[in-house]
Amino acid sequence: MKTRTPHAVTTGVVVRSLRPTDRDDVQSLHERMDQHDAYLRFFGARPKHLEDLAESLCLQDPRHCALGAFIGGILVGVANYVSPAHQLDNDSTPVEFALVVDHEYQSHGIGTMLLTRLVDAARAHGIERMTAEVLAQNTLMLEVIRDRGWAHALRRDGTTLHLDLDLDLDEDAQADGPSARRRPVVM
Numbered sequence: 001m002k003t004r005t006p007h008a009v010t011t012g013v014v015v016r017s018l019r020p021t022d023r024d025d026v027q028s029l030h031e032r033m034d035q036h037d038a039y040l041r042f043f044g045a046r047p048k049h050l051e052d053l054a055e056s057l058c059l060q061d062p063r064h065c066a067l068g069a070f071i072g073g074i075l076v077g078v079a080n081y082v083s084p085a086h087q088l089d090n091d092s093t094p095v096e097f098a099l100v101v102d103h104e105y106q107s108h109g110i111g112t113m114l115l116t117r118l119v120d121a122a123r124a125h126g127i128e129r130m131t132a133e134v135l136a137q138n139t140l141m142l143e144v145i146r147d148r149g150w151a152h153a154l155r156r157d158g159t160t161l162h163l164d165l166d167l168d169l170d171e172d173a174q175a176d177g178p179s180a181r182r183r184p185v186v187m
């Protein structure tokens with residue numbers, strides 16, 4: 001059984017859509033990532049121009065959706081998806097999502113909370129499928145995926161796992177039983 005060292009954080013977590021005024025906080029969150037987390041997120045070094053990444057994450061348009069988790073007003077996590085440029089209305093082309101949580105706040109349920117809210121937002125926008133690429137060594141992200149009951153949607157390809165999730169099927173599975181946990185954030 002794994003042991004955890006809980007962080008002494010008592011304030012609540014607020015999740016909301018990112019907006020253009022959050023750009024500097026998004027950039028700073030990505031600058032704070034250590035090399036290993038950056039590798040897990042970007043499959044290599046972090047992008048050189050983090051200001052561009054931050055700007056695109058804070059765009060509010062039909063192709064982009066990004067949520068931020070804030071503790072005491074500090075941004076500690078981001079979940080986002082992007083629709084392919086060619087996606088049309090009524091098109092079931094999947095959107096690709098990604099997550100990042102400040103290293104200091106990992107393993108407290110924030111990634112799970114962000115992903116749950118991102119799926120809710122995707123459904124609200126009529127999205128039917130979500131995909132993600134996850135390195136096989138990314139145990140925390142795979143734990144988040146398995147905790148949600150999505151192990152069946154993972155396919156391994158060498159050092160990478162592809163998640164291809166049908167949101168309709170996921171909704172049915174959740175209605176049938178508590179296979180996917182929605183745990184509260186415990187700090």
Ligand SMILES: CC(C)(COP(=O)(O)OP(=O)(O)OC[C@H]1O[C@@H](n2cnc3c(N)ncnc32)[C@H](O)[C@@H]1OP(=O)(O)O)[C@@H](O)C(=O)NCCC(=O)NCCS
Nearest residue numbers: 040099100101106107108109110111112140141143184186
């Ligand atoms: C992957 C990542 C986003 C996960 O975020 P997180 O906030 O650490 O995830 P969670 O806390 O929700 O879940 C991770 C672990 O905490 C556990 N957990 C979930 N809810 C919990 C809660 N309420 N209390 C305590 N632990 C909890 C999960 O079971 C999982 O357990 P494990 O440590 O035994 O494996 C984060 O680790 C990260 O930013 N990594 C670097 C970037 C990256 O890999 N991004 C993904 C690319 S798609």
